[in-house]
Amino acid sequence: MKKAVKFLALCLVLALAMSMVVACSKDDKKEETKKEDTKNDTKNEDTKTETKENKTIDISGVKLLNEGVLTVGSEVGYPPFEDFAEDGKTPIGYDMDIISEVADRLGLKVNVINTAWDGIFAGIGENYDVVCSAVTITADRKETMDFSTPYIDNYQAVVLRKDDTRKIESLKDLDGMVISLQKETTSEVLMQDYKGTGTISVEIVANEKVTTCFTQLENKEVDAVVVDSTVADGIVPKNTDKYVIAYVDKSEPEQFGIAMKKGNTELQKAINEALAQMAEEGVIEDTYDYWFKSAE
């Protein structure tokens, strides 16, 4: 009898102690998360994504080239959107962060295929499922492919040498100058339009790589570089002794989206849903700050 009572009492005490410990730790955790909520945004997302994992986006109807893998075509070599890390094989950059987050939310792995910008769209649906390579959404392109919702806004920036005293107050001030820009980009389309319509007379030097444009500027082969503001934001702050962003043209903004094969609506829907989640949770903004904030 005595033994039984003793045993019961011990059990009760243990149970009480256990419950108290558990309760305590729960309270601690709550407090901690609250602190983190206010202090650290990124941690906050981490916990949120963990909770979101329960309602992963349905991708049952999505057709992919390889099951369980989102194959991404990208022209790696356009910092800060996509560039190789020091090891020379890991693609890093804003686009890469965005697309891997999207794939994560769809429960897919990412396989990045480095491809040349020339003809990059020809490979959609054949060599890769989507193209995520700082692709501007245009009416022309929409005719041949589908786009996700935009994930970044972009403007055109004019970059000069640091010692250049010329004042650029609009793109028209480029009149009579020699400018360098990357081939087949919106910068080229815009400047060719300025030149073709006779708005200004400007000599346009088009290059395959954006880095070539900056080397030409540094070597004094050209007077200015016209480039996406996002790219300028990524390159110029790292080379403040050489270049300066003289002007950002906000009159004709553009948006970047993830391009996919026309008619692949399931994939488009799934990606849009993931992007919407990310925007809501502030992931896109944080990623933007991480890659571009240094410019401000």
Added chain:
Amino acid sequence: MKKLSKKTIITIIICLVVIAAIVVLNRMMPSQEEMIENASEKMEKMIEKDETRSRKRVTVTYNDLFIVSYLSLSSSGANEMRERFVGFMNHTYNADEGKMKVTGQMINYTYRMLGRGQNMMYGAKLTILLTTLTTLIGVFLGTFLALGKISKRKILNKPCSGYIFFFRGTPLLIQLFVIYFTIPKIFGFAWRDLFDASDTESVYKGAFLAALIAFGLNSGAYCAEIIRAAIQSIDKGQYEAAKALGMSYGKTMRKVIIPQSIRRMIPPVCNEFIMILKDASLVFAISLLDITTISKTIMTSEGSYMVFIPALIIYLIITAFFSFIFNKIEERFSIYE
């Protein structure tokens, strides 16, 4: 005057007829103003408005390609408008869809690849100019390098062998990069500054000069080996005979050996020429646009894969023309054998 053969006369007559036809068709080609009259009212209004606007909206492209002309009016922006016309024999045809659209595109592509209405450093003109000058520099430089390499004097032999080793052993693209980017950086000059600074085209002239130097130096090394092989293939008896006649080494080379070796070096030099013609597309790396680069550009911007057909035809015409010239030179030098 030498009597012309029947075949030559027929060729000349055909050429004259073709030229006459081109001239006539060229005269009958509608002008830009005539073609613009066909534009829709909406477009005409936009063009009119543009005259007062500082940020113009309409791009007028007029291509006169020998016998046919092409006009495209396009406005940029969200409500993009595009109107295309093809002009032939005093008539203007609408080219917005169907077969005429393809015809219009072909005219536009060919026009752009030929680099008509552009400076010398553009399109087919760039390719031909660069290839021809490179071959000339290459053969000239190669002759001296070959003689140097054959020479038994170490002071001549070693540098020439080293030069050939270096330029054959490194890729042309990297040589081009080094000459265009690295050398100005080290010596503190800009290629553009070698030309008139007020001329905005001097940037292309600078790039072209850099390309010509890179291609010329590279081709010199290859030609040197071609020429060395040709000289050394001449029978030893020729040297002995020249020596027996009391000729000096220089005279033997000039009067006996080199004239004979020319015939043997023509086919490989022609080969080298065609190689350079194709390698000329490497100039894309230093912002110059040759036929290949232009066709690639059109492919990405318009998504049209038809563009490669005129590109192939242009290349074949250039190659055919120069092969013909090389054949004629070969025939001429064959009289020695």
